[in-house]
Amino acid sequence: xxxxxxxxxxxxxxxxxxxxxxxxxxxxxxxxxxxxxxxxxxxxxxxxxxxxxxxxxxxxxxxxxxxxxxxxxxxxxxxxxxxxxxxxxxxxxxxxxxxxxxxxxxxxxxxxxxxxxxxxxxxxxxxxxxxxxxxxxxxxxxxxxxxxxxxxxxxxxxxxxxxxxxxxxxxxxxxxxxxxxxxxxxxxxxxxxxxxxxxxxxxxxxxxxxxxxxxxxxxxxxxxxxxxxxxxxxxxxxxxxxxxxxxxxxxxxxxxxxxxxxxxxxxxxxxxxxxxxxxxxxxxxxxxxxxxxxxxxxxxxxxxxxxxxxxxx
Numbered sequence: 001x002x003x004x005x006x007x008x009x010x011x012x013x014x015x016x017x018x019x020x021x022x023x024x025x026x027x028x029x030x031x032x033x034x035x036x037x038x039x040x041x042x043x044x045x046x047x048x049x050x051x052x053x054x055x056x057x058x059x060x061x062x063x064x065x066x067x068x069x070x071x072x073x074x075x076x077x078x079x080x081x082x083x084x085x086x087x088x089x090x091x092x093x094x095x096x097x098x099x100x101x102x103x104x105x106x107x108x109x110x111x112x113x114x115x116x117x118x119x120x121x122x123x124x125x126x127x128x129x130x131x132x133x134x135x136x137x138x139x140x141x142x143x144x145x146x147x148x149x150x151x152x153x154x155x156x157x158x159x160x161x162x163x164x165x166x167x168x169x170x171x172x173x174x175x176x177x178x179x180x181x182x183x184x185x186x187x188x189x190x191x192x193x194x195x196x197x198x199x200x201x202x203x204x205x206x207x208x209x210x211x212x213x214x215x216x217x218x219x220x221x222x223x224x225x226x227x228x229x230x231x232x233x234x235x236x237x238x239x240x241x242x243x244x245x246x247x248x249x250x251x252x253x254x255x256x257x258x259x260x261x262x263x264x265x266x267x268x269x270x271x272x273x274x275x276x277x278x279x280x281x282x283x284x285x286x287x288x289x290x291x292x293x294x295x296x297x298x299x300x301x302x303x304x305x306x307x308x309x310x311x312x313x
Contacts, residue, residue, distance in 0.1 A: 013237015016229050017245040023226035025252035029260055030219040037212045040089040041196065041203045043219065048192035050220020051227070055189060058224075059182040066186065070177055074187035077170035082192045084163035091157035095150055098142035103157030105138050105250065108243035110165025118169070127240040134247045134279035141250055141272025168234060168243065175235035185227040247276045 027047075034043050059065075068074060084107075091100040112131050146154055174184055233242045251273050257263040265273075 013233045013235070013242050014245055016233035016236065017242045018248055020226050020229035020233055021246065021248035022252050023222045023229060024249045025256050027219060027222040027226055028253050029256055030215055030222060032261070034212070034215045034219055037209075037215075038206050039203060040092065041199060042206065044085060044089060045193065045196035045200055046216040047219050047223050048189050048196060050217055051224040052186070052189040052193050054221055054224045055182060055186050055228075059186065061182070066183065068179065068183060068187075070174060070179060071187075073170060073174050073177070074179075074184065075191070077167055077174065077184065078188040078191040080163050080167040080170065081188050082195060084160045084167060085192070087156050087160035087163060091153055091160060094153040095146075095157060096144070099144040099146060099150075099154065100157050101250070102138055102142045102144045103154060104160045104164065105247065106135065106158060106161035107164035107168065108240075108246055109135055110162045111168050111243050112240055114165055114169045127238075127244070130279050130282045131240060131244055133282070134244050134276055137272045137275030137279060138247055138250055139272075140275060141254065141269055143266075143268060168239075171231055171234045172239055175231070181228050181231040181235065184231050185224065188227065189224070245280050248280060251276055 031043060031047075034046075038046070084104075088100065088104045091103060095103075108131055112128050171184060230246075233245075254263075254265055254269060254273060258265065
């Protein structure tokens with residue numbers, strides 16, 4: 001029997017990132033619905049709590065499988081991710097939505113800067129240029145603007161992007177150590193649940209209903225699926241290509257806004273979508289032209305076994 005052809009490793013990473021972008025966009029829809037009944041702090045907590053519960057159900061691993069010798073790396077990734085999330089919500093509370101989202105989406109640029117200093121062989125000028133093009137499309141798509149009184153919160157939004165960049169770099173590092181996707185996400189959701197849960201008594205509480213419970217469950221589900229597929233994307237793809245395709249979340253969010261909230265994007269919005277897609281396609285074409293030795297090692301998903309060796313130089 002002829003074996004079923006397997007997708008190219010880096011192509012698989014690109015596809016996983018597109019799936020992650022759709023999941024994060026759907027999560028945004030549930031955040032928008034949930035904001036009618038809950039504060040931003042409560043949404044962060046419930047996002048983490050329901051995400052952790054869904055992950056426990058989906059992973060179905062024995063208790064010993066949750067232990068990791070790389071727990072310090074998990075702690076660093078989880079803290080940077082949580083800090084980014086909190087800063088992002090704070091920026092959303094005080095800045096126009098487009099401005100806050102744009103500032104948070106500087107994370108791929110920070111990731112490129114991190115790789116420029118830590119792993120120069122992964123910081124190819126062509127991909128860095130495509131990252132800049134993609135971010136230019138995001139600016140055009142969201143049309144951000146600031147007033148003099150908002151620069152402090154703009155700095156907070158920029159810090160959220162920087163924290164996310166560090167988090168993505170740590171995801172890549174753990175993937176090369178053979179850490180499975182579900183464990184990376186589990187540590188993040190668990191730490192986020194504990195930290196935000198401890199802060200809840202100091203926040204105004206809001207009552208639940210069956211309707212709001214469904215919204216919170218949907219929020220946690222799509223957040224978890226987004227985290228899992230994003231982690232898989234960084235594991236199997238070229239880092240800067242995957243980071244570029246993260247801009248697809250903005251495209252999916254725009255389309256969902258049209259369908260769910262009957263929003264009507266302006267002509268510049270459609271132009272921005274085109275630029276984002278162009279950057280994503282360009283990064284994929286660049287990926288397909290790379291020699292085999294440029295591709296990342298792919299860690300096994302079964303547990304703590306080390307990744308296979310790279311092809312010979």
